[in-house]
Amino acid sequence: MELSQLVVQTCLDGVVLLRVSNPPVNAISTGVRRALLDAVEQADTDSAIRAIVITGAGKSFMAGADIRELGLPALPPSLPDLCNRIENCAKPVIAAMHGVALGGGLEIALSCHYRLAAEGVKLGLPEVLLGLMPGAGGTQRLPRLIGVESALALMLSGRHVLAKEALSLGIIDRHVLLGDAAAAGVQYAHELLNAGAGVRRSRDAEGLKDHAAAQALLDEARHVLAKKSRHLFSPHKIVEAVQSALGMAFSEGLTQERAAFLSCLQSPQCEAFTHAFLAERAVSKAPETPGAPPLPVMAVGIVGGGLMGAGIAVSAIDAGLCVRMVEQDDKAAARGLANVEKVFAGQVSKGRITQAGMDSALKRFSVSTDYQSLKDVDLAIEAVFEDMNVKKMVFERLNLTCKPEAVLATNTSYLDIDEIARTVSRPERVIGLHFFSPANIMPLLEIVVAGKTDAQTVSTAFEFAKKLRKVPVRAGVCDGFIGNRVLAVYRAAADHMMEDGASPYQIDRALRDFGFAMGPYQVADLAGGDIGWATRKRRAANRDPNARYVQIPDRLCERGWFGQKTGRGYYLYPQGSRTGEEDPQVLAIIDEERRRVGIEPKRFTDGEIVRRYLAAMINEGANVVFDGIALRPLDVDVTFLHGYGFPRFRGGPMKYADTIGLGKVLADINEFSVADPLFWKPSALLVDLVGRRAGFATLNNALS
Ligand code: COA
Secondary structure, three states: OOHHHHEEEEEEOOEEEEEEOOOOOOOEOHHHHHHHHHHHHHHHHOOOOOEEEEEEOOOOOEOOEOHHHOOOOOOOOOHHHHHHHHHOOOOOEEEEEOOEEEOHHHHHHHHOOEEEEEOOOEEEOHHHHHOOOOOOOHHHHHHHHHOHHHHHHHHHHOOOEOHHHHHHHOOOOEEEOOOOHHHHHHHHHHHHHHOOOOOOOHHHOOOOOOHHHHHHHHHHHHHHHHHHOOOOOHHHHHHHHHHHHHHOOHHHHHHHHHHHHHHHHOOHHHHHHHHHHHHHHHHOOOOOHHHOOOOOOOEEEEEOOOHHHHHHHHHHHHOOOEEEEEOOOHHHHHHHHHHHHHHHHHHHHOOOOOHHHHHHHHOOEEEEOOHHHHOOOOEEEEOOOOOHHHHHHHHHHHHHHOOOOOEEEEOOOOOOHHHHHOOOOOHHHEEEEEEOOOOOOOOEEEEEEOOOOOHHHHHHHHHHHHHOOOEEEEEEOOOOOOHHHHHHHHHHHHHHHHHHOOOHHHHHHHHHHHOOOOOHHHHHHHHOHHHHHHHHHHHHOOOOOOOOOOOHHHHHHHOOOOEHHHOEOOEEOHHHOOOOEEOHHHHHHHHHHHHHHOOOOOOOOHHHHHHHHHHHHHHHHHHHHHOOOEOOHHHHHHHHHHHOOOOHHHOOHHHHHHHHOHHHHHHHHHHHHOOOOOOOOOOHHHHHHHHOOOOHHHHOOOOO
16 A cells, blocks of 8 residues: 555644554554654654644554564564654644554554543553563553553553543543544644643653652562463563663663563564464354355344353343243243343342343343244254253254244254254254353354355354354364364373373363463363263263273262362362362372272373373364364364463464474374374374474465
């Protein structure tokens, strides 16, 4: 694009309006920087111009540095140079913000002399969410402007603030309640000129005057980070940079900030976070969508009012949809209603919604025992017991009752959706919507496309996910789809290690140290061991008799130790506690099992635990891509980031594999396969990529 198109200038009565125009979000690309610098320099030297207003065209001010340019060699002018040039202007520069002013966008605004924002604006420095930090003076100007406490809180959380809060914090000077930010900016410029107001630089603001108080806040921030963000790189760099703001001259602070910013930019964490950001946007676009506009979904039917059905209902009600639930009898219907009410009541008690909000939400909800109540719904979701025959019966009823164009979805976690689809006369309308528990909280939604599902049904499901603010991942039909299929394999790898000598507590600890929020045995205790037990029993008949099968989990389940809900599982949960304590009896059961199968326990290092666990996850992730169950490796990554607690700073299992090198992953698998060749079979995709010296990333570009 021509530079002149990236910044559109209009000049009237001595005030020039510079409108950045780089759709869709006015990301600050190299071209934008160049065009804005040219325009600012020209305006500063033009004696006919007395004030400069910077604004954004379209929906936003500026959404920050262009994320797609992050990995590329930086071309001049740099963003810090642009910001410094703006701040050094000899005539007033005003930022007129609307939509979003994020990251570098806000840093540009901070280097302007005055700032106003329209209603609805979102301001923030979200770089930390990309493994980065503000690198164009944000860490130096913001604390001077609003003090260390508020500045650190914004930069360490990356959260957005609205105009009202921004005004009270002192980030902006004026909150425009009605009308256009640009027009208000021009008017503000005239008012400033009429009042004889000159330039006013954020670098000269006095928010750091109370040195001792600021130092105490920085010390406290370091302490909190050491505990809460020990895995992360950039938050520590942000604190260091604010320390420089406190102890150094502005220009020296800028130099320190730049060095710290570059170290973040070059860190694997930045690459991983950026990958996650772009992958999330890629998964939200189904290949079917462009050719098949979604059907409108206003009313949703849900069959089954257990915890899953209720969670889905709450999620849909929260999205403003009407929900009709069907249960098999009055007692179950009452329980379904109670489950839904309980979730809302929990939100009221946590202060997330008001009682009035709950009452009005529940007006969009009804429960019945009559399938006829579903005759007008646009989408029906079956969330009944995980049993093929029960599900088939539900689908037969839905087929008879629902209008012909309605989408019929199943929330099965494992079952064959093609088989379910065969029970209806409109298999093209059947799809899997695999929610994760608790469904109103967990962001992931696997959208499982069956053999006969048509494009419009797929795009309707993606639109529905968007309404529910879920992260959709398209999956194909197989036992467990993407997530649970891979989970079964790495959980087996963990069980093998447990039987071979590692305690479940060591395994959990090692994986938490890697960055998982919880280890697999904590997860099992939270989810409830009975669910996995039922699945194992279901699969028992088809299990390869030569495959290794660890019976320790069954031994716990036989005792009724299902985890948190029964007060004990792998851990003990005294008096309903949610943090488990290690249980010597569990260790004794494990020892007994080792003796029974004749295993002499060996010691595992934490590093080996991580290597085996991740190798199993990556290898099955590769199989899932190879089999076409996941469209690309990035779909596996998003699944694990949003459904299985994979540490975001590592980007997902496939991204992590690329980071450590696929050759190393393959070498690990080959090493492990010496003892158990049946379990450790290298994926054909992994072997192929290693042979071509390529990474999973090379397969991500096809559709994104
Ligand atoms: N650089 C480049 N592209 C960006 C971008 C940026 N800073 N911010 C957003 N985009 C792109 C998205 O990738 C998406 O592109 P696509 O349509 O090709 O997938 C498009 O803009 C719309 O973004 P999306 O997130 O889908 O829209 P939204 O309205 O839900 O959210 C934002 C808009 C700006 C709030 C959100 O995209 C965001 O938080 N962006 C990152 C801001 C940031 O971190 N800035 C600091 C960068 S260092």
